[in-house]
Amino acid sequence: MTLDPPTMLTLSVALAAAAALYLAVEWRSVREASLLFWSGGFAIIAVGCVLALMRGSGLVLVGVWFANGLLVVAHWLFLLGVARFTETRLSRGWYLIVVVWLAMLTLPSDQAWSKVMLMVQSSMIVLVTLRASFLLRPHGKSLSVGAVQLRYVLLGHGLFYLFKVGTAAISGTAIDLVSFRGEIIQISLVEGAIAIMLIALSMTGTERYRREQQIARLANRDPLTALYNRRALEVRAPRLLNQVARHRPGALLLIDIDNFKPVNDLYGHTAGDRLLITLSEMVRAVLPEGSLAARLGGDEFVILLANASSERVEALGTALREQFRHVAAQTFDTPTPVTLSIGATLFDRPPTSLAALIEQGDHALYASKRGGRDSIRLVDRTTTAAAPVTGP
Numbered sequence: 001m002t003l004d005p006p007t008m009l010t011l012s013v014a015l016a017a018a019a020a021l022y023l024a025v026e027w028r029s030v031r032e033a034s035l036l037f038w039s040g041g042f043a044i045i046a047v048g049c050v051l052a053l054m055r056g057s058g059l060v061l062v063g064v065w066f067a068n069g070l071l072v073v074a075h076w077l078f079l080l081g082v083a084r085f086t087e088t089r090l091s092r093g094w095y096l097i098v099v100v101w102l103a104m105l106t107l108p109s110d111q112a113w114s115k116v117m118l119m120v121q122s123s124m125i126v127l128v129t130l131r132a133s134f135l136l137r138p139h140g141k142s143l144s145v146g147a148v149q150l151r152y153v154l155l156g157h158g159l160f161y162l163f164k165v166g167t168a169a170i171s172g173t174a175i176d177l178v179s180f181r182g183e184i185i186q187i188s189l190v191e192g193a194i195a196i197m198l199i200a201l202s203m204t205g206t207e208r209y210r211r212e213q214q215i216a217r218l219a220n221r222d223p224l225t226a227l228y229n230r231r232a233l234e235v236r237a238p239r240l241l242n243q244v245a246r247h248r249p250g251a252l253l254l255i256d257i258d259n260f261k262p263v264n265d266l267y268g269h270t271a272g273d274r275l276l277i278t279l280s281e282m283v284r285a286v287l288p289e290g291s292l293a294a295r296l297g298g299d300e301f302v303i304l305l306a307n308a309s310s311e312r313v314e315a316l317g318t319a320l321r322e323q324f325r326h327v328a329a330q331t332f333d334t335p336t337p338v339t340l341s342i343g344a345t346l347f348d349r350p351p352t353s354l355a356a357l358i359e360q361g362d363h364a365l366y367a368s369k370r371g372g373r374d375s376i377r378l379v380d381r382t383t384t385a386a387a388p389v390t391g392p
């Protein structure tokens with residue numbers, strides 16, 4: 001098999017059509033718009049290659065510049081897809097590329113125009129491809145392997161087109177697009193086929209990674225408050241608990257809203273949801289570095305502190321209670337005040353399990369509720385503890 005233009009074009013049609021189909025199937029399950037743009041780009045490449053093949057075999061349906069120019073549109077769709085993926089807004093100037101491409105179709109398709117056409121079209125591909133590659137540069141946070149691959153494949157592809165522009169400018173003999181001759185045409189078709197494969201693979205990898213991240217995030221987070229759920233806390237707590245020592249006590253605070261049910265009954269479930277979100281934001285705001293917070297379910301939240309002391313637990317619990325009481329009183333007029341009860345435990349030896357620790361917190365919380373609510377009960381279980389501390 002020789003790598004003549006018709007063979008390479010046939011191969012490109014097959015690869016581009018497969019990539020378009022594959023990305024469209026991915027889109028059906030993910031519904032991520034970037035996949036649709038990328039799939040559209042490959043579909044256009046497949047159409048462009050079919051048109052070029054037909055023209056090459058004497059079926060002159062369209063001018064060479066239409067078929068070749070479809071590549072510009074395809075790369076422009078790749079750029080739109082990358083912009084969607086990176087959540088970047090493209091300036092309006094980038095949309096002019098399609099206008100320029102359409103305007104170029106009105107120009108005569110003969111040898112004399114060949115060089116100009118090739119240079120302008122290739123330059124447009126350079127611009128959109130390098131821009132897409134630039135958009136994928138990490139914004140301070142690390143990108144997935146797929147996104148890094150896509151960034152460099154697009155960079156390499158853009159640089160190849162830059163080389164093509166240079167070759168067209170220097171020598172007219174290396175490229176003769178009108179009659180499909182010249183070494184650059186051969187190289188270009190091989191590069192095109194490889195680029196289709198690499199770009200499609202890295203696009204899929206890029207989206208897969210993001211989806212896996214999203215799934216992992218959904219599995220770990222409480223959907224209402226976005227705090228960790230119990231399962232995620234169970235996974236993360238052992239690391240914190242194992243660091244607990246005599247000189248570095250740990251603490252658990254179990255927080256429960258008092259009289260939450262009347263909020264739901266009088267103001268509706270949505271208002272209740274908003275209050276839960278407000279509490280989660282307060283928890284996040286007071287959470288010291290290296291601690292963990294989670295929503296255990298219903299109106300119950302938990303905080304795990306590393307390097308704690310009874311003073312720190314008291315201070316944090318009191319700050320939360322006061323803030324919450326103030327906000328709830330301003331928002332809801334209920335027969336009984338909507339406040340927080342907190343059960344806390346301080347320990348200086350790793351507990352047998354998180355469940356055992358939560359149970360201790362539960363006892364303290366119950367004592368707080370029984371004692372009239374809107375209070376914190378702290379049980380100091382450290383070896384140096386004098387007596388259990390309780391607070392209003």
Ligand SMILES: Nc1nc2c(ncn2[C@@H]2O[C@H](COP(=O)(O)OP(=O)(O)OP(=O)(O)O)[C@@H](O)[C@H]2O)c(=O)[nH]1
Nearest residue numbers: 256257258259260261262264269270272273298299
């Ligand atoms: N809005 C809303 N309500 C919820 C959610 N999950 C649980 N609840 C409600 O939270 C309430 C929790 O019950 P309790 O803790 O017994 O209610 P309470 O009035 O706070 O009782 P005390 O804690 O004894 O003061 C129930 O009415 C649940 O329907 C949620 O995600 N959103």
